[in-house]
Amino acid sequence: MATYDSLFSSLGLEEWCSQGKSDAPMSMEALLAKTKGGNTEPESLWDAPFPSMDALNESCAAFPQSRELTKGLEQGFLAIKDSLSLILDPLTQPLSWFLDGALYAMLNTPWWIVIPLLLAVVYLVTKSWKLMAFVGGSIILLAFIDHYDYAMQTLAIIFVCAFLCVLLGVPIGIAMARSNTLQRLIIPVLDMLQTLPPFVYLIPLIFLFSVTESKLYGIAIILYAIVPVIRLTNLGIRLVDKDVIEAADAFGMTPRQKLYKVQIPLALPNIMAGVNQTIMMSLAMVVIASLVSAPGLGVLVLRGIRNLELGVGLVSGLGIVILAVILDRVTKASLARINASQKQ
Amino acid sequence: MTKDIKISIRNLFKIFGPDPDVALEYVRRGMNKADLLEQQNHVLGLRDINVDMRDGEITVIMGLSGSGKSTLIRHLNRLIEPTAGEIRIDDEDVLSYSEEQLRKLRRERMSMVFQKFALLPHKTVLENAGMAKAIRGYTTSDFEADARKWLARVGLEGNENQYPHQLSGGMQQRVGIARALVSDAPIMLMDEAFSALDPLIRSDMQDLLLELQEELHKTIVFITHDLDEALKLADHLVILKDGEVVQQGDPQDILLNPGDPYIVDFISDINRARVLRVRSVMQPGTDSGEDFAGDISERDNLETVLERSGGDTDLAFRVVRDGRQVGSLHMKDLTKALVPTAAATESRQRV
Numbered sequence: 001m002a003t004y005d006s007l008f009s010s011l012g013l014e015e016w017c018s019q020g021k022s023d024a025p026m027s028m029e030a031l032l033a034k035t036k037g038g039n040t041e042p043e044s045l046w047d048a049p050f051p052s053m054d055a056l057n058e059s060c061a062a063f064p065q066s067r068e069l070t071k072g073l074e075q076g077f078l079a080i081k082d083s084l085s086l087i088l089d090p091l092t093q094p095l096s097w098f099l100d101g102a103l104y105a106m107l108n109t110p111w112w113i114v115i116p117l118l119l120a121v122v123y124l125v126t127k128s129w130k131l132m133a134f135v136g137g138s139i140i141l142l143a144f145i146d147h148y149d150y151a152m153q154t155l156a157i158i159f160v161c162a163f164l165c166v167l168l169g170v171p172i173g174i175a176m177a178r179s180n181t182l183q184r185l186i187i188p189v190l191d192m193l194q195t196l197p198p199f200v201y202l203i204p205l206i207f208l209f210s211v212t213e214s215k216l217y218g219i220a221i222i223l224y225a226i227v228p229v230i231r232l233t234n235l236g237i238r239l240v241d242k243d244v245i246e247a248a249d250a251f252g253m254t255p256r257q258k259l260y261k262v263q264i265p266l267a268l269p270n271i272m273a274g275v276n277q278t279i280m281m282s283l284a285m286v287v288i289a290s291l292v293s294a295p296g297l298g299v300l301v302l303r304g305i306r307n308l309e310l311g312v313g314l315v316s317g318l319g320i321v322i323l324a325v326i327l328d329r330v331t332k333a334s335l336a337r338i339n340a341s342q343k344q
Numbered sequence: 345m346t347k348d349i350k351i352s353i354r355n356l357f358k359i360f361g362p363d364p365d366v367a368l369e370y371v372r373r374g375m376n377k378a379d380l381l382e383q384q385n386h387v388l389g390l391r392d393i394n395v396d397m398r399d400g401e402i403t404v405i406m407g408l409s410g411s412g413k414s415t416l417i418r419h420l421n422r423l424i425e426p427t428a429g430e431i432r433i434d435d436e437d438v439l440s441y442s443e444e445q446l447r448k449l450r451r452e453r454m455s456m457v458f459q460k461f462a463l464l465p466h467k468t469v470l471e472n473a474g475m476a477k478a479i480r481g482y483t484t485s486d487f488e489a490d491a492r493k494w495l496a497r498v499g500l501e502g503n504e505n506q507y508p509h510q511l512s513g514g515m516q517q518r519v520g521i522a523r524a525l526v527s528d529a530p531i532m533l534m535d536e537a538f539s540a541l542d543p544l545i546r547s548d549m550q551d552l553l554l555e556l557q558e559e560l561h562k563t564i565v566f567i568t569h570d571l572d573e574a575l576k577l578a579d580h581l582v583i584l585k586d587g588e589v590v591q592q593g594d595p596q597d598i599l600l601n602p603g604d605p606y607i608v609d610f611i612s613d614i615n616r617a618r619v620l621r622v623r624s625v626m627q628p629g630t631d632s633g634e635d636f637a638g639d640i641s642e643r644d645n646l647e648t649v650l651e652r653s654g655g656d657t658d659l660a661f662r663v664v665r666d667g668r669q670v671g672s673l674h675m676k677d678l679t680k681a682l683v684p685t686a687a688a689t690e691s692r693q694r695v
Contacts, residue, residue: 247462250421251476251527252450265466 002058003048017060077207085208092215095222098160099214103295106156107149114152115139126333135330138322147297147319154296154323157286161221162279169226169278170271173233174259183234194227198288206292217289224285228277236270237263269339276331283324297323350531350563351397351420356429358415358587361386364427377586389415390587393429398580399530400561404595406574407584413567416584417533420565421454422446433531451480455524459536461516463508469495469519470504476527487526494522498552514545518552525556534566538573550576571610575599575619583607596624600681608685616682617647625681626663626671636662642670646678 008017049055053066106114118139123132142151176183202220209216240263248262264271290298297316304313359367359380367386377388390412397403407413418424419431422438431438433453441449455476463472470491471478477487495504498518508516517537524532534553538546550573557564568574574581575595582592583606591603599620602608623642637659640649653659653675663671 241462243458243460243462244464246423247456247458249423250450250454250456250533251479252447252452253479254447257479262464265464268466 002055004051004056004059007051008060013060017062019062077204081207088208092209092219095160095164095218096213096215098164099157099218102156102160103153103214106152111143111148115143122330125337126330127337128333131329131333135326138326142319142322145315147300147316150295150297150300150316151319151323154283154286154298154320157217157221157294157296158279158282158327161218161225161282161286162275164218165222165226165229165278165282166275168222169229169274170233173230173271173274174237174264176230176234177237177263186230190227190230193223198224198285199291202289202292211293214294217286217292217294220289220292221282221285221294225278225281228281229271229274232270232274232277233267236267236274239270240266269335272331272335272338276328276335279327279331280324283320283327287320348399349396350399350434351395351403351565352430352432352435353393353395353397353416353419354430354432356390356393356416356419356431357427358389358412358419358424359386359427360389368427388587390419390426393589395582395589395592397563397565399563401579402557402564402566402577403580403582404566404568404574404578405582405584406568406571408569410586411584412587413569413584414535415587417535417565417567420531420533421450421456451476451527453529454531454533455527455529456533456535457517457520457524457537459539461508461513461520461540463516463519463523465508468505468507469500469511472508472519473504473522473526475523476529491522491526494525495519497525497556498522514541514549517541517549521549521553521556525560529562531563531565534564536567536569539568539570546573553577571614572619575614583610594624595619596621599685600624602685612684615647616684617650618645620646620681622646622649622661622663622673623671625677626673627677628671630669630671636660636672638662639664640673641665646682649673649675649678 008014053064053069056063057065115136119132119136122135123129126132139148139151142148172186176186198220201223205216205220209219244262244266245258248258253261286294286296287298287301290296290302297319300312300316301320303309304311304316357368357371359371361367361384364386367380367384367388370380370384371388371391375383377391380386380388393416395403395405405413405416415424419426420433420438422431422441426439433449438446438449464475467475470488471484473491473495474482474484474487477490478484492501492504495501495518498521500515500518500522503511503515508519511519517540520537524534538549541549553564554577566574566577568577578595580592581595581598583590583598585606590606591598596619598607599611599614599616602611621642622640622644625646626642638652638661640652640661640663642663642665649661652661657675657679660672660674662669663673
């Protein structure tokens with residue numbers, strides 16, 4: 001006798017309820033109650049449980065328990081998994097190639113080529129000797145404490161993922177800026193991607209792809225890091241001075257000319273701010289993604305946690321901080337250069 | 345003075361709101377702007393506008409903010425689509441234009457100068473000046489000579505490689521004007537082009553515009569809320585109020601014969617001696633019987649004549665155009681013309 005018995009009997013559903021009686025698995029609580037000899041006293045209103053799935057199941061065995069919800073979800077996912085991966089697998093295969101290629105290239109090019117090359121890129125985008133010296137010092141420090149390979153793996157993954165984020169995110173942002181309907185549709189998705197704990201979307205990915213494939217963590221990083229570049233591209237294009245747009249129209253620009261000659265250049269400071277955020281978020285995610293076999297400094301952090309190796313964890317953590325500072329300073333400096341050339 | 349009509353606006357209506365066609369019916373039946381907003385929740389932008397703009401003249405559209413003047417000028421290149429009516433440019437119906445034809449019109453036959461300059465911040469002054477040509481597919485080297493010429497003409501020699509944010513407001517608007525000139529379009533739309541500038545620079549820019557117009561004879565449509573500016577520039581003045589034309593015509597005429605209390609109010613603060621010109625108050629004819637104190641040009645303003653007369657109201661002047669007499673001006677007529685319109689109508693009523 002449970003609290004909601006009367007509810008089902010008044011609805012005349014007793015027969016339907018008894019049908020489910022045989023196969024429903026028994027909860028631990030019910031089992032204990034049964035062994036105690038069953039207390040059949042009606043409970044007071046004070047103790048009435050919330051009419052949740054489990055409470056209703058007690059009164060009516062045919063009513064599903066809440067664990068059947070999670071189980072159902074899982075089974076549903078497993079059911080579509082094969083057909084889903086049939087489509088997604090070839091579609092995302094290039095990501096594996098990019099990541100493996102970048103990792104291979106980074107690690108198999110001698111350090112005396114990679115480091116000057118990185119510094120040259122830094123100088124090219126920032127035009128600042130000071131920043132270049134700082135980056136050089138940091139990398140040499142990391143290399144000196146034998147973290148060069150790990151740091152380069154992390155960097156390679158970030159480069160590939162951030163590049164793909166920009167490649168996909170900027171067009172999505174532009175499309176959003178042009179259509180209010182699209183914006184209404186995409187914003188909830190972005191909100192969800194941003195608030196969903198990163199560990200959670202590792203789980204379906206593990207089901208879909210093999211853990212040995214690098215695209216597994218690549219997708220996780222891209223999903224997590226693509227949000228700011230989409231948002232800020234959308235915002236940047238929407239914020240472009242209406243007067244300038246009107247002038248572009250008045251002088252007869254085609255929509256394409258307007259996009260490439262006015263909207264994108266004027267939105268560039270915002271887009272670059274999005275790129276900066278995207279790079280920083282890829283760095284955050286590449287550490288978490290070490291849980292699903294992403295190589296790099298995250299692996300050392302994970303080792304520190306698993307084996308309680310304090311020193312390993314601290315040093316690799318510091319390495320991540322150094323990488324973060326480098327990436328942030330370099331992107332901010334190039335952003336400042338863009339801003340300086342077009343303040344109004 | 346029978347120049348061709350370049351732009352002709354006929355029965356133009358513009359109503360803003362979700363269902364303008366329904367609201368249009370109410371407006372045609374005579375509903376006014378306030379009622380339309382209250383009962384139909386539509387904003388009346390323009391009501392039954394009819395204006396002809398002649399080739400080579402400056403047509404000034406004047407009104408206070410909210411009078412619909414900026415809406416009106418944007419109809420000419422269809423940045424805003426009308427609810428009803430007709431717009432003809434060079435006797436072609438602009439509203440029937442396809443997108444391609446409209447783009448061609450905007451690129452080749454019209455240029456526009458904006459209140460807030462609207463220059464491209466990431467391009468140099470030179471590139472901004474050549475924007476219209478760049479849009480048409482020319483490269484910088486194609487239009488560079490042209491752009492330099494016009495930049496020099498508006499007084500920006502040596503600033504070609506600067507960026508707009510490095511220039512003052514007045515200089516930025518000079519770039520805006522140069523941009524319109526480089527496009528070689530016969531029609532120039534100027535939307536409150538000088539309103540954002542301080543008074544001294546504004547006066548300079550007005551002089552520059554008149555000077556340029558002297559040699560270029562473009563068809564200029566100029567929007568302003570400043571009556572002094574309107575009177576200084578206008579060949580044809582259109583006064584808008586609440587989306588309707590209150591009066592239009594020769595600015596001198598409007599000043600001497602205002603057709604509406606609204607305009608009387610408007611012109612009461614004007615320095616009439618500076619705005620009125622000899623030709624609009626003189627007695628036409630070649631009467632030579634009188635004793636003239638001297639020759640004046642028909643284009644002189646009354647202030648200059650007052651100065652020459654030294655305040656003596658008994659004098660008369662011979663009015664000449666190109667050395668020939670076209671009329672005479674008695675100082676008494678001049679003094680009468682200076683009486684403010686409001687006061688003049690009052691005294692007439694008293695008699």
